[in-house]
Amino acid sequence: MDRPAGITDNRYRFDAFSDGKRLPCRGKSRLPVMGWNSWNAYGSGNTEELTKAMAEKLVELGLDKLGYRYVVLDDGCYKPERVDGKLVSEEVKFPSGFRHMSDFIHAKGLLFGMYNDIGSKLCSGASVGTHGYEKADAALYKEWDIDFIKVDNCYYMWDNATFSDPENAKYVFTPNIRSAVIRGENLKEEITVSSDEGELTGTRASRKDGYITYLGSYDGTSPERTPIGLQSSEWVICVDVPSDGNYRIAVLYASGKEEGIGQWLQIRSEEDTTGVLTYDDFLPETSTPTDFVWSKDIPIRLHAGKNTIRLMNHRRQENTLTSYATILEALREVMPKKDIVFSICEWGKTMPSDWGYKVGDSWRILNDITFDVGSAEGDPGTGKWEDPYTNSITSQYNKCVIMDEFAGPDKGWNDPDMMMIGMNGLTDTMNRTHMSMWCMMNVPLMLGLDLRKVEKDDAIYSIIANKDLISIDQDPLGIQAKRIWTTYDCSDPSKEYIRDNHRADVLAKPLSGGRLAIAVYNLSDEIIEEDIHIDLDLIAEKLGSAFPEELKGAKAVRERNVWTGEESEVSGNLLGDLLVLDPHGNMTLIIEKAG
Amino acid sequence: MTVGEFLLCLKEAAGGEPESWKTKPEAAENRTAKAACTDWTAGEDFGAEGEVLLRKNCARILHRYLQKVMGVKDLTTGLPSYEEVRDIYDCRICAPHVSQILARGIMETEVRGSLQLFEGNREVSREDALEYIHRMLQVQQEGR
Known part of the structure; x- marks a missing residue:
């Protein structure tokens, strides 16, 4: 059965998120990248011809000299199925292949970026996600001489958020838990801890009808919740035992496959000093989320005196970090010296501001800024100033503006998505404020418009080419406002x-x-x-x-x-x-x- | 129903078989959905032909057919919002297509408690697929 990777290294664990240490695969520090990405301009209708035209126009307008150097092919550029296990360019849209595209862009003095996904499919539905093909894909990305990769999060196998199987909640929450019991040869009688005892950390979990529910982390894809503070939850219990040694723990639980109720449990004792936990796996499925059964006894190491035992499920974050790291590690293996930008696009789902700095140059903070993207037929797409969901300038700004603590040259950058300047629905005033906001927040500046419609010194050009604003975004101190x-x-x-x-x-x-x-x-x-x-x-x-x-x-x-x-x-x-x-x-x- | 079967149903319901199949029998032997629809499916990512047709992909295909084959312009008002249809942006690449198809009444939402959901990951039955095609063709007939 395909299942989340086993984690034995503490560096991929929730407990290491706050240690400030990057993984060895993480690239060098850099300021936020600037460039052009095909998505907002053309959706999945981007082509070789259009991309060449954008590269030429970046140079013609002198935007490359201002810092806009990355040209990134977003979703829609691959054939929808692998061929002999390999990624292949979509033959109608990119008839000359990706190496040709890369060479063309490099010959212009620009840098070449591509796109993939940690799941089984891309967001477009093409069955060419990187999962399981990390090494093979890295070899191709080397062949295509990429300088940048945006890695999406659609069809991720172990989450119930956007695009995946809703039943996958079983991976991201613990079961409902009514009580825990500790047994051991040195104990005169077993120690029972009921759900009304112990501490619930974070903001997610609650006690209900004599059990604890919603132990896990939240889905931050939509804009409702704050990114600040500890959001995921643990049940932390304390037990006093007479001597060091091996004991057993069991929980009275009921599993589910819905938001808040899952099947995966992590138990961490103070004696778990490596990344190997006392327990980190599914519990057997129960018939309903309120049909409580006892788990089997699980060996646990305790020390004499008071022990803190944490019952939790941080796998939503840990799995995602591990999947992103797996791709980057594969890229580093084949291109140890290549300076590749790693752009994490998981829409803020697992609070990547907590862990993104370990692998990525930047991390998206929400779902997309627009869903009404442009087309190759000439529609520039539509942007909004405000919206109850993520698809507006202010939706992204309102979250990003309080996330300055997560950004910096030694960390990476919050990413409120590509800019919408040039789309329908936005006035020049909105576009100017949009540009100022993105620069003040020290985030990547990726253009998303058909540059053929831009002329030097027109209204759009004067906004995207404002040298003072670009200097604010690219200031070497790299401090988000x-x-x-x-x-x-x-x-x-x-x-x-x-x-x-x-x-x-x-x-x-x-x-x-x-x-x-x-x-x-x-x-x-x-x-x-x-x-x-x-x-x-x-x-x-x-x-x-x-x-x-x-x-x-x-x-x-x-x-x-x-x-x-x-x-x-x-x-x-x-x-x-x-x-x-x-x-x-x-x-x-x-x-x-x-x- | 698969994506390929749906594309063929759409082709047959909307315009009959391609002319080449009538004049070149050998072409008909290799009749695949993409062969029948090369004109407007080229470059589209509707999924593999053998893939089960999900509601989100059904909406994408119907909307692109409306745009590219029937020449129907997109609605700009009356589109459902996130507050009305809570999962409308779950499939972000599908969202604009789902919006148009819902707004035109070609497909519908489902009520789950206090929420309306599109349920894009649910499979489409053959009966429903044919009904959606029928409703889509009515859009042009009624000049909507």
């Missing part, structure tokens, strides 16, 4: 997950050279005329040690408006006396000490 203030009533603007767009936000981002970037966003559809007071003291308080030394105690600063180029010397309120911002508008400033 922090939201330091909002008109929304909340106690901590930097951490509170706010989805109500009737507000304005102020972000501050330390830059190299003792400078700062400040941005104000009007997320609402009404004009803002307000006296918003933001001074250096407030910014220093909010940024703490990240606040530039050079600006400490500065009486006056020089401000540069990145949209107008206007410069002025300011003291006191950096935003002026009365801030007027159009609906969906922004003001973005670069600040340095005057004189």
Whole structure:
């Protein structure tokens, strides 16, 4: 039976997520990548001819010189079935094959990116996912001389989230648990721990009708839940035994295959010092999620005195990390010196901000920013400013803006998806704010439009080629902006997950050279005329040690408006006396000490 | 029903067999869905012909047929939202197709408790498939 990989190495375990250590396969540190990806422009209708045209246009417009160097083929480029176990280019769309495409792009001085998936299929449904073919595919990617790979998460075998079999909840939650019992030769009588005892960590699990349910992690694909703080749950129990030795543990449980109730249990004793746990497997299936039965006795090592035993299921995160690492390890094996960007596209499902830095350069934080992508026939697709789901600029921004703690040069980058600039449904004002938001949040800048429609110095060009904004995104300090203030009533603007767009936000981002970037966003559809007071003291308080030394105690600063180029010397309120911002508008400033 | 069978049903219901099969009997011997539909299925990722037809792929095929063969323009209003159909974005590559097919009443959602779901991973029966084709053809007949 195909099943999740056995994990014996602690580095792939939940407990190592916070240790700050990358896996050996992880590539070098880099700033967020910039380039063009085919998906938003053409969906799965991208072709060799169109890709060549985009590469030529990147160079013609000089966008490559500004940093847009990666040209990435997204889903839809492969034949829908493997041929002799190998990936093959879709013959109608890419008749000359991928090596030809790669050579063409490299000859332009650009870099070549491709796409695959940790599951059995790609999101398009093509049965060419990397699972089980990691080494064979890595050899082909070497042959195709890739510089970048985006790895998706559709049809992942061991999760019940988007696209998989709903029954796969059995992998990602523990069964419902009514009690646990410890037995041993040294115990006069067995120790029983009922569900109302012990501690429930995280936010997911709860006690219900005498049992514990929802032990596991949540699906972060949709925008409802905050990415901040410990979200997954464990049942942590404490038992006191008289001597070191081998004991046995059993649980009274009932399994299921639905959100919150699964079949996979992990038990970790304090004596489990390697990645091998006391138990890490399915329990036998029960007839219903409330039909409780005793598990068999499971050997457990305990020490004299009080022992903490954790009952949990972190496999949703651990399996996903392991699958991504398996692909990257295969790529490193065949291309040990090649500088490959590894772009994790698992839509925030398993909180990749916790573990993504171990393998990836960036990690998507939500499902797609648009589902209404363009086509090869000329439709540019449609983007939205706001939407209850993930498919809008503000849906992605609202989550990403509080995730600065996860980003940095020694970690990697949050990825709120490719940009939608150039799509229908977005005004120039929205596009400008979109660009400013992505640059302030220090995220990858991937264009997703048909570049043949762009001319030098037109409205779109002036946005995507804004050098000040690109310099903010590509600043060598690599610090994601922090939201330091909002008109929304909340106690901590930097951490509170706010989805109500009737507000304005102020972000501050330390830059190299003792400078700062400040941005104000009007997320609402009404004009803002307000006296918003933001001074250096407030910014220093909010940024703490990240606040530039050079600006400490500065009486006056020089401000540069990145949209107008206007410069002025300011003291006191950096935003002026009365801030007027159009609906969906922004003001973005670069600040340095005057004189 | 498989993807290939559905494509053939669609071809037969909508326009009969390709002319080449009538004039070249040897072509008919190799009749596959893709051979019958090379004009509009080229470059599309509808899944392998032998693959079981799931509702999400059924919606993709019907919508692309509406667009590419029947020349029907997409609806821009009245499309279902995530709040109305909670699993509409589960298959993101299918989402725009599912939206159009639901909005036109060609396929329908199912009620599960307080939720409406599209249930894209469920198989399509032959009877349902034929009904969907029938409804799709009515779109053009009724000028919707």
